[in-house]
Amino acid sequence: MASSATGSSIPAVTNPGFGFVIISRPLTSNFSRVGSYFAVSHLEDFDYTQPITICVWLGTEPVDQIKTQVVLVVPGKGIIPITMLDQNRLSSVTTLDLNSGMNPTNTLMYELFAISEKPCLLFIRQGDHPDSLIEKEGQDLSFINLALKMVNACHTYLDGNKVEGDALHSSALAKWFLATSRELDGQSPTRFLFDPTLLAAGIVRDLGKTLLDVNRFDIDLNEVILIPMVFIRNWAARLTGMLQGEQKDGVVRNLLRLE
Numbered sequence: 001m002a003s004s005a006t007g008s009s010i011p012a013v014t015n016p017g018f019g020f021v022i023i024s025r026p027l028t029s030n031f032s033r034v035g036s037y038f039a040v041s042h043l044e045d046f047d048y049t050q051p052i053t054i055c056v057w058l059g060t061e062p063v064d065q066i067k068t069q070v071v072l073v074v075p076g077k078g079i080i081p082i083t084m085l086d087q088n089r090l091s092s093v094t095t096l097d098l099n100s101g102m103n104p105t106n107t108l109m110y111e112l113f114a115i116s117e118k119p120c121l122l123f124i125r126q127g128d129h130p131d132s133l134i135e136k137e138g139q140d141l142s143f144i145n146l147a148l149k150m151v152n153a154c155h156t157y158l159d160g161n162k163v164e165g166d167a168l169h170s171s172a173l174a175k176w177f178l179a180t181s182r183e184l185d186g187q188s189p190t191r192f193l194f195d196p197t198l199l200a201a202g203i204v205r206d207l208g209k210t211l212l213d214v215n216r217f218d219i220d221l222n223e224v225i226l227i228p229m230v231f232i233r234n235w236a237a238r239l240t241g242m243l244q245g246e247q248k249d250g251v252v253r254n255l256l257r258l259e
Contacts, residue, residue, distance in 0.1 A: 033190045035137045038108055039123040046119040056082055056121070057091035066127035072096065073112045074119045079104060105131065107138035111193060114249035115143060115256070143193045147252050148243050153180070154203055155236035159229060167226040170219040177204050194256055202255030210235045
């Protein structure tokens, strides 16, 4: 929660106990814990071009010895180190140097830079934990890896629901999406960097578009249509290859878009 320079409003601590204040103007944000080491705070209406003095702080709750690195991630433009906080330095006022960019130090930071559409503050609890352990969790939380797993899960589900020879009903796509959505509803949101339901919807949309553009099968015009499994296998192989290649960031960005 943000405050103006005159103190017209009192900063409120929000889960997981991180807070920040933009000195030049009020700014509001919500914090989301991701995994054990990370917390992300997306910034609405953030003006990257203007000089900004920012105060980042760890809130009023008891703080342990663990050091917390704070960086600003502006997608496609830069990653700006802000400060390191701990119980001996609960807050820091910094004028951001927009030219002092850094390279991403873990997978999660990279994906916020490469995939997200909103600038954010990223808090990384470090302490005595080796960078390799933090990076391992970043890889476990990778949305690109999740997309790969979800494409494989969709392919496996559809292959297991064939009805006639080597084909399946188009309604199986909706059934997979519903089953996946129910499964995701039962999982902690701290496991996901972005909305996994949007990812599942994007995968179904991509499959439908491929069937139309490549195979001339319009599943939207036919409530029940038999789809040859070879079309599904080719789609899964193509999308998997793209998610493993240099264009993987853009692929996931497109899958997450609503249009």
